[in-house]
Amino acid sequence: xxxxxxxxxxxxxxxxxxxxxxxxxxxxxxxxxxxxxxxxxxxxxxxxxxxxxxxxxxxxxxxxxxxxxxxxxxxxxxxxxxxxxxxxxxxxxxxxxxxxxxxxxxxxxxxxxxxxxxxxxxxxxxxxxxxxxxx
Amino acid sequence: xxxxxxxxxxxxxxxxxxxxxxxxxxxxxxxxxxxxxxxxxxxxxxxxxxxxxxxxxxxxxxxxxxxxxxxxxxxxxxxxxxxxxxxxxxxxxxxxxxxxxxxxxxxxxxxxxxxxxxxxxxxxxxxxxxxxxxxxxxxxxxxxxxxxxxxxxxxxxxxxxxxxxxxxxxxxxxxxxxxxxxxxxxxxxxxxxxxxxxxxxxxxxxxxxxxxxxxxxxxxxxxxxxxxxxxxxxxxxxxxxxxxxxxxxxxxxxxxxxxxxxxxxxxxxxxxxxxxxxxxxxxxxxxxxxxxxxxxxxxxxxxxxxxxxxxxxxxxxxxxxxxxxxxxxxxxxxxxxxxxxxxxxxxxx
Numbered sequence: 001x002x003x004x005x006x007x008x009x010x011x012x013x014x015x016x017x018x019x020x021x022x023x024x025x026x027x028x029x030x031x032x033x034x035x036x037x038x039x040x041x042x043x044x045x046x047x048x049x050x051x052x053x054x055x056x057x058x059x060x061x062x063x064x065x066x067x068x069x070x071x072x073x074x075x076x077x078x079x080x081x082x083x084x085x086x087x088x089x090x091x092x093x094x095x096x097x098x099x100x101x102x103x104x105x106x107x108x109x110x111x112x113x114x115x116x117x118x119x120x121x122x123x124x125x126x127x128x129x130x131x132x133x134x135x
Numbered sequence: 136x137x138x139x140x141x142x143x144x145x146x147x148x149x150x151x152x153x154x155x156x157x158x159x160x161x162x163x164x165x166x167x168x169x170x171x172x173x174x175x176x177x178x179x180x181x182x183x184x185x186x187x188x189x190x191x192x193x194x195x196x197x198x199x200x201x202x203x204x205x206x207x208x209x210x211x212x213x214x215x216x217x218x219x220x221x222x223x224x225x226x227x228x229x230x231x232x233x234x235x236x237x238x239x240x241x242x243x244x245x246x247x248x249x250x251x252x253x254x255x256x257x258x259x260x261x262x263x264x265x266x267x268x269x270x271x272x273x274x275x276x277x278x279x280x281x282x283x284x285x286x287x288x289x290x291x292x293x294x295x296x297x298x299x300x301x302x303x304x305x306x307x308x309x310x311x312x313x314x315x316x317x318x319x320x321x322x323x324x325x326x327x328x329x330x331x332x333x334x335x336x337x338x339x340x341x342x343x344x345x346x347x348x349x350x351x352x353x354x355x356x357x358x359x360x361x362x363x364x365x366x367x368x369x370x371x372x373x374x375x376x377x378x379x380x381x382x383x384x385x386x387x388x389x390x391x392x393x394x395x396x397x398x399x400x401x402x403x404x405x406x407x408x409x410x411x412x413x414x415x416x417x418x419x420x421x422x423x424x425x426x427x428x429x430x431x432x433x434x435x436x437x438x439x440x441x442x443x444x445x446x447x448x449x450x451x452x453x454x455x456x457x458x459x460x461x462x463x464x465x466x467x468x469x470x471x472x473x474x475x476x477x478x479x480x481x482x483x484x
Binding site: 026027028029030031032033035046048049050051053071072073074075076077078079080099101102103104105107109111112 | 235239240242243251252253297298304310325326343451452453454455457458459460461464465467468469470471472
């Protein structure tokens with residue numbers, strides 16, 4: 001039976017591999033050839049629509065700070081999950097694993113945003129019955 | 136009649152699902168499913184003070200059910216309980232954005248980890264294999280030859296000039312309108328809630344996505360003249376038994392208007408008509424159907440069905456224009472690409 005379902009859904013996987021859409025095309029704004037990993041401290045959190053933005057200062061080896069802004073998803077979803085305006089604090093250190101803007105400026109999408117210890121800052125749920133799962 | 140059959144079918148399917156899931160679901164979830172079965176059999180909608188069936192409340196249209204049916208499933212419109220459980224697990228895993236496989240392009244397109252998405256964790260309660268329930272293959276009908284020509288021309292133009300200006304981008308990137316706004320109402324990755332409010336003379340459908348409101352008069356409110364068009368059209372409603380029927384025409388359109396069909400390259404014209412049917416079949420379940428007819432674009436009409444689940448508030452504001460940095464980023468990204476291409480071209484001479 002398991003094999004039967006595997007065959008049944010084989011083509012479905014290909015369909016799902018096509019780019020997803022949200023508010024805008026990520027491929028149009030960010031460069032898949034420019035993956036970045038940034039470790040910095042939060043200087044400002046913009047809880048705005050259609051996307052929230054986290055501003056961070058990233059220091060190089062000499063201690064010189066460069067400002068980056070990181071695009072995140074819709075604030076509505078996070079508010080529904082209990083995140084608030086204080087959930088990301090100024091001065092907090094975060095690690096951003098994402099892709100740089102196509103125009104070469106210091107903007108990136110926050111593909112994965114984690115705390116220095118590796119814990120996901122915006123932890124989603126794949127458990128249907130967990131808090132935040134849609135019924 | 137068609138709807139009556141659907142409800143009967145759902146009863147049978149839900150009963151079977153409840154049995155199949157009994158071994159694997161927590162008691163709370165089983166109790167909910169059992170309650171739904173009981174409700175569908177015996178439930179009659181409450182009435183508003185003026186006597187209308189009461190559809191009011193907040194409704195969640197999110198689910199993992201795909202819009203078009205996978206071709207492999209042919210005309211199979213409804214899952215067996217066994218298939219339902221297997222596909223639900225597969226779909227949840229397949230759509231999970233925490234995945235980092237597939238290379239940089241796929242990774243970039245997935246954009247953010249799963250925490251930002253709110254597309255539902257279950258397939259629709261109607262057990263359907265796709266949201267499109269007609270044509271029988273669950274897929275969009277072909278375009279007419281003229282519409283196909285227009286579609287191909289738009290696609291070719293956008294391939295060569297993807298972002299000369301905002302007008303070349305999909306309407307949702309411009310914060311104008313989304314598939315969730317409809318009509319027809321088609322859920323997306325998040326912001327899939329609706330609030331319905333009724334008065335004796337109108338029904339208002341508020342969509343969380345982009346904070347759009349559609350007021351549907353139920354009385355003899357004058358229809359707009361044909362030369363006045365709006366992105367969400369001109370809607371008028373009436374009751375057929377317990378079903379609210381809403382007919383919408385006078386749609387504004389351009390090459391980028393999508394109406395849920397092709398997100399980047401939409402197709403509709405002045406002949407578009409959408410007929411929606413809202414039926415509350417249980418205290419916590421609203422069945423939404425919509426038939427799209429546009430004889431100069433589609434070779435036949437198509438119909439979708441979305442079960443909406445009663446949800447708790449609140450709906451938050453989604454003021455899309457508030458900080459739409461994305462549009463500037465897309466346009467500046469394309470200018471950077473053009474500049475780089477020109478430099479490379481110059482260097483090769």
